[in-house]
Amino acid sequence: DGGITQSPKYLFRKEGQNVTLSCEQNLNHDAMYWYRQDPGQGLRLIYYSQIVNDFQKGDIAEGYSVSREKKESFPLTVTSAQKNPTAFYLCASSSGQDLTDTQYFGPGTRLTVL
Amino acid sequence: AQKVTQAQTEISVVEKEDVTLDCVYETRDTTYYLFWYKQPPSGELVFLIRRNSFDEQNEISGRYSWNFQKSTSSFNFTITASQVVDSAVYFCALGGYTGGFKTIFGAGTRLFVKA
Numbered sequence: 349d350g351g352i353t354q355s356p357k358y359l360f361r362k363e364g365q366n367v368t369l370s371c372e373q374n375l376n377h378d379a380m381y382w383y384r385q386d387p388g389q390g391l392r393l394i395y396y397s398q399i400v401n402d403f404q405k406g407d408i409a410e411g412y413s414v415s416r417e418k419k420e421s422f423p424l425t426v427t428s429a430q431k432n433p434t435a436f437y438l439c440a441s442s443s444g445q446d447l448t449d450t451q452y453f454g455p456g457t458r459l460t461v462l
Numbered sequence: 463a464q465k466v467t468q469a470q471t472e473i474s475v476v477e478k479e480d481v482t483l484d485c486v487y488e489t490r491d492t493t494y495y496l497f498w499y500k501q502p503p504s505g506e507l508v509f510l511i512r513r514n515s516f517d518e519q520n521e522i523s524g525r526y527s528w529n530f531q532k533s534t535s536s537f538n539f540t541i542t543a544s545q546v547v548d549s550a551v552y553f554c555a556l557g558g559y560t561g562g563f564k565t566i567f568g569a570g571t572r573l574f575v576k577a
Contacts, residue, residue, distance in 0.1 A: 388471075390553060390567040391507075436505060447564055448495050448557030453507040 350375045352454035354439050359459045361426070361433070369424045369457045371439030377452075378445050380422035384408060385436040385456075394437075397422055398445040426459065434461045464489045466556045466568035474574040475544050483539045483571045485554030491515070495557035496530065496537045501570070502550045513537065544575045 352373045361367045373380065379398045383391040393406030397416040411430025416422055422441075426433045437457045442449035465488040475481045487496065498510040511521065513530055521528045525542045541548055551572045557565040 388569075390466075390569040393564070438505075438507065440507075448559070450497065450509055450512045451565065452509060453499075456505040458505075 352439060352441055352452060354437075354454040354457050356457060357455065359457055361459065361461050363461055364428045366425055366427050367459065369426065369437055369439075369459070371422045371424065371454060373420055373422075373439075373441045373454075375441055375443070375452065376419070377441035377443050378419070379442045379447065379449070380416065381440040381442075381451060382406075382412070382414065382422070382424045383438045383440065385438060391438065394424065396447065398447070433459055435459060464491075464556055464558050464560055464564070464566055466554055466566055468552075468554055468568035468571050470571045471569075472572045472574065474576065476576050477546060478543050480540060480542050481544050481573065481575075483541075483552050483554075483573070485537045485539065485568060487535050487537065487554070487556045489535075489556060489558045490560050491558040493559070495565075497553075497555040497557065497565070498528065498537075498539050499553045499555065499567075500550045501553065507553065510539075541573075544573075546575050546577050549573055549575045 355370045381396045382394040392408050394412050395414040397403035400419050403414050403416050413425045439454040440451040442451045467486045494515045496513045499507040501507050518530050527540045529538045551570045553570045554568045
């Protein structure tokens with residue numbers, strides 16, 4: 349089955365630790381995205397990548413880093429510089445490099461900082 | 463600047479009632495795209511519809527229908543004969559080119575359907 353997988357589903361982190369969230373897609377999509385969702389709020393774009401080995405900052409990139417070494421993978425690292433990392437993180441992909449294409453989402457990772 | 467407003471934070475209905483979720487957008491683009499997504503309690507966003515700015519025809523898919531009106535910059539979503547399984551957060555989104563290629567999401571409307 350084609351789709352987007354994110355792991356882990358729940359993640360707990362101590363303050364001061366970096367943590368990496370996994371996102372894999374087997375849809376052969378060019379573009380991939382990371383969003384953050386806080387309770388009662390919409391989605392905010394963290395980073396996006398339109399092609400392998402290239403990525404761009406979104407609206408709230410500070411304290412986060414990404415890599416795109418393979419077409420199917422777009423991991424997100426939440427660094428200790430992110431002041432308020434507790435949130436729900438959603439990964440998405442779209443078929444073309446046009447960022448207005450339909451995005452398809454993974455199941456999300458809920459990160460809690462203890 | 464582009465903006466999506468979903469003024470209804472929460473809506474509560476009784477099963478079998480019809481319900482309309484409002485979406486108002488702002489853009490200076492002539493070509494843009496509008497989307498609706500459903501986010502059930504599991505968390506994953508489920509794509510419902512994509513509509514481009516040149517297609518103002520209303521669309522119906524089963525119990526779901528969408529009303530796109532460029533004159534009022536609205537793209538409203540109606541669920542007919544609501545069911546408990548429709549309980550979710552619904553997001554409207556706008557894809558456009560002002561300020562760079564981007565899709566932005568509204569804050570969402572939480573729908574409760576009571577049995």
